[in-house]
Amino acid sequence: EQVLGEKLPSDELWTNLKNGIVLIRVLNAIKADTVPKYNKTRLVPLLEMDNIHLYLKGCWSLGVSSDCMFTSTELHKRQDMSKVTRNIEALSQIATNFGCT
Numbered sequence: 001e002q003v004l005g006e007k008l009p010s011d012e013l014w015t016n017l018k019n020g021i022v023l024i025r026v027l028n029a030i031k032a033d034t035v036p037k038y039n040k041t042r043l044v045p046l047l048e049m050d051n052i053h054l055y056l057k058g059c060w061s062l063g064v065s066s067d068c069m070f071t072s073t074e075l076h077k078r079q080d081m082s083k084v085t086r087n088i089e090a091l092s093q094i095a096t097n098f099g100c101t
Contacts, residue, residue, distance in 0.1 A: 003029045003100060013085075014078050019043050020051025027058040030095045034058040049076050062098070064090050 001008055003026050008016045016022050020038070027034040035058045039047040052072040059069065068090035070083035 003095070014075075014081060017084065018076055018078070019048040020053075020055050020075075023055040024051060024058065026091070027055060027062070030091070030100045031062060031098045034061060045076065049073070052076060059087065059091060062091070063094050 004022070008022065010016050021040060021043075024035045024038050035054045038051050038054050043051075049072045052075050056069060056072070060066075064087065068087050070080060070087055074080040075084050
């Protein structure tokens with residue numbers, strides 16, 4: 001919410017992240033056009049998983065360690081949210097390198 005400057009629609013983390021859009025928007029707020037094209041409409045599960053994959057590729061390109069990554073399935077199917085939060089924490093540490101606090 002702080003990076004995007006807006007309140008997320010749900011109080012539940014998984015609900016806000018499962019389609020990948022919020023994650024990609026955060027990446028693009030940290031460094032513009034990290035993920036220039038992604039699925040914003042007609043979000044069926046396959047397209048949501050594709051967005052998560054694009055987010056993970058973007059994280060990798062910004063320097064997030066592979067130790068701090070998760071799989072698209074782990075987020076989309078809510079299998080291991082602790083990995084997702086660990087990834088977001090790692091991204092927040094890297095964000096300072098791009099002038100984002």
